[in-house]
Amino acid sequence: MHIVVLVKPVPVVGTEHLDGAYRTLRDTLELNGNDEYMLERALRLTEADGDEVSLLAMAPATGVDALRKGLAIGAARAHHVVDDALEGSDIRSTVSVLGAAIGRVGADLVFAGAASSDGAGAVVGAALAARLRLPYLADAADIELVDAAGAAAVRVRRPMGSGHEVVQVDLPALVMGTQLLGEPRYPSLRGIMAARTREIITWSVADLGIDPATVGGGAATTQVTSAVVPPERGAASVVNLPPDQAAEAVVDFLAGRGLI
Amino acid sequence: MGTIWTVSRVTAGGSTRAGLELATLARTIAEAGGQDAAAIIVGPDAADAGASLTAFVPRVLAAESVAGRPWAATATQVVLDVVDLGRDVLLVTAEPEGLALAGFLVGVTEAPLLVNATSVRWDADGLSIGMSAYGGRLETQSRFAGGRGRGGIVVVRPGAITATSAGVPGTVEMVVPGADALDALAGDVTLVEHVPAAPEAVMAIEEARIVVGGGRGVGGPEGFHLLRELADALGGAVGATRAAVDAGWIDYGQQIGQTGKTVRPDLYLACGISGAIQHKVGVQTAGTIVAIDRDADAPIREFADLLVVGDLFDVVPALTDAVRARRAASG
Numbered sequence: 001m002h003i004v005v006l007v008k009p010v011p012v013v014g015t016e017h018l019d020g021a022y023r024t025l026r027d028t029l030e031l032n033g034n035d036e037y038m039l040e041r042a043l044r045l046t047e048a049d050g051d052e053v054s055l056l057a058m059a060p061a062t063g064v065d066a067l068r069k070g071l072a073i074g075a076a077r078a079h080h081v082v083d084d085a086l087e088g089s090d091i092r093s094t095v096s097v098l099g100a101a102i103g104r105v106g107a108d109l110v111f112a113g114a115a116s117s118d119g120a121g122a123v124v125g126a127a128l129a130a131r132l133r134l135p136y137l138a139d140a141a142d143i144e145l146v147d148a149a150g151a152a153a154v155r156v157r158r159p160m161g162s163g164h165e166v167v168q169v170d171l172p173a174l175v176m177g178t179q180l181l182g183e184p185r186y187p188s189l190r191g192i193m194a195a196r197t198r199e200i201i202t203w204s205v206a207d208l209g210i211d212p213a214t215v216g217g218g219a220a221t222t223q224v225t226s227a228v229v230p231p232e233r234g235a236a237s238v239v240n241l242p243p244d245q246a247a248e249a250v251v252d253f254l255a256g257r258g259l260i
Numbered sequence: 261m262g263t264i265w266t267v268s269r270v271t272a273g274g275s276t277r278a279g280l281e282l283a284t285l286a287r288t289i290a291e292a293g294g295q296d297a298a299a300i301i302v303g304p305d306a307a308d309a310g311a312s313l314t315a316f317v318p319r320v321l322a323a324e325s326v327a328g329r330p331w332a333a334t335a336t337q338v339v340l341d342v343v344d345l346g347r348d349v350l351l352v353t354a355e356p357e358g359l360a361l362a363g364f365l366v367g368v369t370e371a372p373l374l375v376n377a378t379s380v381r382w383d384a385d386g387l388s389i390g391m392s393a394y395g396g397r398l399e400t401q402s403r404f405a406g407g408r409g410r411g412g413i414v415v416v417r418p419g420a421i422t423a424t425s426a427g428v429p430g431t432v433e434m435v436v437p438g439a440d441a442l443d444a445l446a447g448d449v450t451l452v453e454h455v456p457a458a459p460e461a462v463m464a465i466e467e468a469r470i471v472v473g474g475g476r477g478v479g480g481p482e483g484f485h486l487l488r489e490l491a492d493a494l495g496g497a498v499g500a501t502r503a504a505v506d507a508g509w510i511d512y513g514q515q516i517g518q519t520g521k522t523v524r525p526d527l528y529l530a531c532g533i534s535g536a537i538q539h540k541v542g543v544q545t546a547g548t549i550v551a552i553d554r555d556a557d558a559p560i561r562e563f564a565d566l567l568v569v570g571d572l573f574d575v576v577p578a579l580t581d582a583v584r585a586r587r588a589a590s591g
Contacts, residue, residue: 013518014537016394034519092370099367114519118394121375122354123415126332126363135447136330138360141512155452159513166453173447179502179519180512220405221372221412225388227400236549236567238556246568247578250550251586253566257548259470259527260494260586 001051001145001152003042004079004107006098006125007070008032009063010118022224023088023217024118029059031066034113036073038177040184041143042111043074052076056105058086058097064200071195072187078198079105083205088217095127097215100208102132109154110134110174125176135169141180262347262411263296264289266317267335269357270303270325274312277467278353280423282416283316285380286351287426292382300342300435302335310432315425320432332360333445336368337437345371347411349387351380354417354522355466362415364445372404372412378420378545389414392541418466419524419545465514470496471525473516473543476503477532477553477572484510486576487531493583499523501539517542531572535560552576 009029011017017025042053055070055078057063067078081101086093102110110132112125129136141164142157148170155168156175187195205212213219239249254260264286268279275283283299290297298319301310310322323338325331335357343350345365352358354376366373378399379390386408391400404410465471472491474484484498491498499516500509516523517539528546533539535551535558543549544563551564552572561567568575 014394016397018398018400022400091366091373091375095366096370117518119375120393120518121373121415122359123363123366123373123375126360127367128363130336130364130367130445132367133445135449136360136364136445137449139356159511160454163454163456165451165455167449168452169447169449178512179506183506222374222402223405224400224402227393227398229397230392230399234565236551236561236564238561238567238569240556240569243570243574243578244582246570246575247582250566250568250579251582253550254527254548255586259548260583 001046001048001108002106003046003053003109003111004056004102004105005035005039005042005053005070005075005111006113007035007039007055007057007066008116009057009059009066010116013117016118018227021088021217022227026060026062029063029066031069032113032116034115034117034179036184037179037181038111038113039070039073039075041177041181045143045145054079054105056098056101057081058094058101060087067200068195069187071198071200072191073185074191076198078200080200080202081205081208082202083212085205085212085216088220089215090220090222091121091123091127092221093215093219094124095131097205097208097210098124099128099131100210101203102128104203104208108152108171110172112174112176114139114176114178125174129174132174134172134174136174136176137167137169138176140175140177143175143177143181262344262349262409263298264293264349264351265298265300265339265343266351267300267302267339267358267361268313268353269331270301270306270309273305274309275301276353277423278355278358278418279313280316281418281421282351282353283313284423285416285421287317289349289380289382289387293386300335300338302331302338307432307434314430314432316423317426318428318430320430321435322432323435323437326437328451330360330449331357332364334437335361336364336445337439338435339365340368341438342435345369345411345413347409349411350413351416352413354415358415362413365413368445372410373415374402374404374412375415377414377416380414380416386410417522419522465497465499465516465523466521468497468523469525470494470527470529471499471516471523471546472496472529472531473499473501473533474504474510474531475501475533475539478504478509479532481509483532483573486573486580490529490576490580490583493580493587494527496525496527501533501536530560530564531576533560534558535563
């Protein structure tokens with residue numbers, strides 16, 4: 001069983017900035033929080049001999065610390081697509097690069113986190129599944145591996161608008177999960193030591209058989225034309241009264257706005 | 261001349277709230293750009309459900325859901341059949357079904373995609389898409405490269421616009437999806453079990469006009485009981501921060517924020533919520549925000565309209581009583 005966990009090194013939440021070309025500055029990167037939940041589950045599902053969890057990221061060289069953290073948490077190896085040509089890539093480029101890389105790695109299961117903190121698009125998992133023609137199971141709150149008449153299958157529980165459902169599909173497949181999978185572990189000291197010797201395989205775009213001219217900012221199908229810091233909502237009026245009077249004040253305020 | 265399309269899902273015999281918003285948006289853009297507007301709806305009894313969209317858009321295409329197929333796979337096929345993404349614009353909702361649809365379409369067609377739109381308008385240079393990035397700390401405008409007349413997919417945040425009817429009713433046509441992409445996209449997924457929600461199903465927060473949100477300060481499930489009473493008195497729904505959901509006090513489906521849902525109710529009542537950036541991104545476009553918190557300097561003060569400083573265990577029940585009394589008095 002080989003599970004590839006897609007991870008995105010992202011700017012530290014709350015510190016994101018754009019450069020002059022309206023591209024996210026990526027000088028200091030951390031592991032995207034949502035991806036850690038997938039890594040945690042992948043590790044718990046692969047405790048048998050011969051099983052393996054590997055990481056796959058498309059990121060600038062500064063993403064290596066985030067990959068080291070993933071290795072320290074427990075992944076056996078990391079694959080890092082790193083190439084200056086990728087700067088400014090749109091979602092289409094990202095999907096073609098990650099798709100080619102997954103093909104190179106080979107996987108029984110591909111795991112994707114719910115969304116990245118910087119792009120927050122939450123579409124790359126579905127797009128990769130469609131590109132690779134893998135079944136796509138989204139919003140997993142629980143993931144199990146099961147035997148389906150001799151074939152390995154993945155079973156996913158996911159909340160629906162009303163209640164929840166359990167679905168199953170034969171491998172290979174791509175699963176996108178949420179934080180309901182359970183808190184990820186922290187890297188142990190032993191893990192941090194072990195990560196130093198674990199392999200980070202780097203690939204350029206050309207290594208993946210992709211023409212660099214078809215990816216990155218030059219080939220982007222979308223462009224940012226302006227960016228502004230929005231005005232803050234005005235600071236709140238403050239009510240500091242005993243509960244009953246405070247409640248009346250709120251009701252008056254809401255009535256004044258036609259909300260009650 | 262291109263067409264501005266939307267896709268929505270059938271819920272409770274009609275379109276989702278987001279579907280009505282997107283249909284309104286498609287019509288508005290089409291009017292500004294001298295284009296056509298049309299809505300696609302996919303789900304059970306689609307023709308009847310599609311009628312709910314005819315008040316908003318001149319043309320509705322309705323497709324039945326396919327048994328055993330995920331909604332997004334069927335919707336993808338319908339879009340591939342009728343939409344020319346080289347020229348047309350497709351608006352989908354930033355809710356799970358729309359995200360899966362947008363992802364599938366990009367995976368299959370490599371169409372341009374812009375996500376997290378908070379505004380979409382047509383100006384002299386064509387389509388301009390406003391997006392809120394980094395938890396609302398930055399607002400950007402984007403375009404599809406190639407300028408006017410270039411098509412693509414825009415994922416629009418629910419509640420980014422208000423649904424308004426057109427005045428002239430549109431028409432509904434049935435369409436039958438082809439099968440080219442459907443099988444490959446859907447996979448051979450088996451439904452093992454479906455457990456419906458309890459009868460006292462909670463109101464979906466993204467559909468609610470009033471949302472009462474609870475955070476760490478609510479302290480536990482009992483605290484959320486107080487919030488539910490207030491929400492009931494107001495006719496609203498209960499939402500929560502990630503901390504409250506992680507603690508197991510309330511279901512994940514009610515989570516608002518960066519890793520949960522984005523809501524845009526007329527009123528958001530934040531109880532015991534400090535206002536961390538990860539939560540702020542999910543509520544900042546609410547019409548009015550009222551916060552109840554013990555800390556007069558909580559960050560939520562920066563983006564709430566009214567902050568009540570006090571213990572929510574005192575203020576919330578008092579507010580519930582006051583709301584009931586006001587409602588009773590106004591008949």
